[in-house]
Amino acid sequence: xxxTVDKARPRFSSETVRRVMAAVVFLPIFYLxxxxxxxxAFFGLVALSGMLAVAEFYRLHLAQAPxxxxxxxxxxxxxxxxxxxxxxxxxxxxxxLLATVVMALCMPLLSGKALRDSLTDGMxxxxxxxxxxxxxxxxxxxxxxxxxxxxxxxxxxxxWAADTGAYIAGKTMGRHPLAPVVxxxxxxxxxxxGMLLACLGAVGAxxxxxxxxxxxxxxxxxxxxxxxxxxxxLAESAMKRSTxxxxxxxxxxxxGGMLDRLDSLLFTxxxxxxxxxxxxxx
Numbered sequence: 001x002x003x004t005v006d007k008a009r010p011r012f013s014s015e016t017v018r019r020v021m022a023a024v025v026f027l028p029i030f031y032l033x034x035x036x037x038x039x040x041a042f043f044g045l046v047a048l049s050g051m052l053a054v055a056e057f058y059r060l061h062l063a064q065a066p067x068x069x070x071x072x073x074x075x076x077x078x079x080x081x082x083x084x085x086x087x088x089x090x091x092x093x094x095x096x097l098l099a100t101v102v103m104a105l106c107m108p109l110l111s112g113k114a115l116r117d118s119l120t121d122g123m124x125x126x127x128x129x130x131x132x133x134x135x136x137x138x139x140x141x142x143x144x145x146x147x148x149x150x151x152x153x154x155x156x157x158x159x160w161a162a163d164t165g166a167y168i169a170g171k172t173m174g175r176h177p178l179a180p181v182v183x184x185x186x187x188x189x190x191x192x193x194g195m196l197l198a199c200l201g202a203v204g205a206x207x208x209x210x211x212x213x214x215x216x217x218x219x220x221x222x223x224x225x226x227x228x229x230x231x232x233x234l235a236e237s238a239m240k241r242s243t244x245x246x247x248x249x250x251x252x253x254x255x256g257g258m259l260d261r262l263d264s265l266l267f268t269x270x271x272x273x274x275x276x277x278x279x280x281x282x
Contacts, residue, residue, distance in 0.1 A: 004042040015237035030156075035149050041084045042143050042152070046136060047079050054078045054132040060243045061124045062088065068111065073103060074125045081133035100129050136262065138246040138269035147212070154205045154213075155225065155272040157265050161201030162226040163233075164192040169193020183237040191230065198222040215278055221272065229264030251266045 033041045058071040077100045084093035091276060104122030106112030111118040142151050170190030178186040206213045213221075 009122050013268050032142075034152050038235070039086075039143055039148075042149075043140060046139055047082045049258055049262060050078050050082055050132050050136045051075050053126045053136070056257045056259040057128045057132060057239075060239055061121075063243065068108065070103065070107065070120070070121060070125050074100070076135040077103075077129045081129060082137055082140065085137035097129075100126055114261070132259075132262075133265040135270060138273045139265070142269065142273050142276070147210070149271075150210050151276065154202070154210055155268055156265070157205050158198050158202050158222060158225045159229050159268045162198035162222075162229050163190070163264060164194075165197025166190040166226075166230075169196075177236055179237075182234050182241065186237075187228075187235070191226070193232075195223055195226040198226045201226030213280065217275075221275060224271050224275060227266045228267040232264045232267035235267075236260070 018045065030045075033045045039127060054076050055071070058067075062068075062071065077096060078097045079095060080091060081100075084091040084096050102128045106124070107122035108115050108118040110122060113121065139152065140156050141154075142148055142155065145151055166186075167190070169192065170185065170187050173189040173193070174185075175188035176188045176190055177184060199219050202213075202218035202222040202225075206215070206218050
């Protein structure tokens with residue numbers, strides 16, 4: 001979500017045009033991968049996105065320094081962790097996590113850096129695998145549910161609606177900062193706009209392709225996913241601000257890097273999964 005605190009009402013910039021154009025290109029591809037090509041294609045999409053995102057996460061820590069061997073090991077571990085979620089009988093997730101932790105603990109013996117720096121690198125290694133791999137894996141769990149493709153469309157649509165509503169409301173009406181230290185441009189007006197459009201998006205998705213959800217479920221999910229997405233967005237904003245980066249990367253025109261696109265989904269995915277698994281019968 002990108003609401004803005006401005007006294008004047010600015011016109012939407014060329015960044016907005018780039019966002020729309022990128023969406024026009026990627027949405028049909030996303031639909032094809034999720035709906036038409038089956039779970040394996042979706043796993044490929046998630047795994048590739050996750051490995052790109054964790055590479056960007058390590059870039060925030062490393063800045064312009066040459067990439068050490070452990071960053072590539074973390075990218076590979078993320079792919080293995082997602083594979084363990086997709087095929088739990090083939091690859092054990094605990095084995096992947098254990099290997100990652102052992103690698104991080106052995107960093108002082110392998111990196112050649114000062115002890116403090118090598119321990120920091122080890123913590124960043126583990127954090128990247130858990131933050132991206134573990135949280136993104138919930139999208140694979142959602143896809144494996146009955147009507148999983150439709151559930152994926154629902155969570156992505158509502159997350160996108162919350163992000164878009166917050167962006168528009170923040171740009172046009174944003175006055176009161178929500179988290180000025182972490183993300184000065186986010187406002188309470190943006191949060192309200194995101195929540196409103198997320199609820200409308202959830203109700204629209206129910207009428208369009210997911211009638212098994214009740215109206216109450218849609219409204220509750222609109223609120224929950226907006227708040228979860230906000231947490232994910234603020235978490236990434238805090239990391240970028242602490243390292244001086246505006247975007248995690250420049251992979252997608254108008255959208256920044258892959259991590260910039262996934263930051264909300266990393267939290268809305270788990271929130272949606274547990275709500276559907278525990279509360280609903282969809």
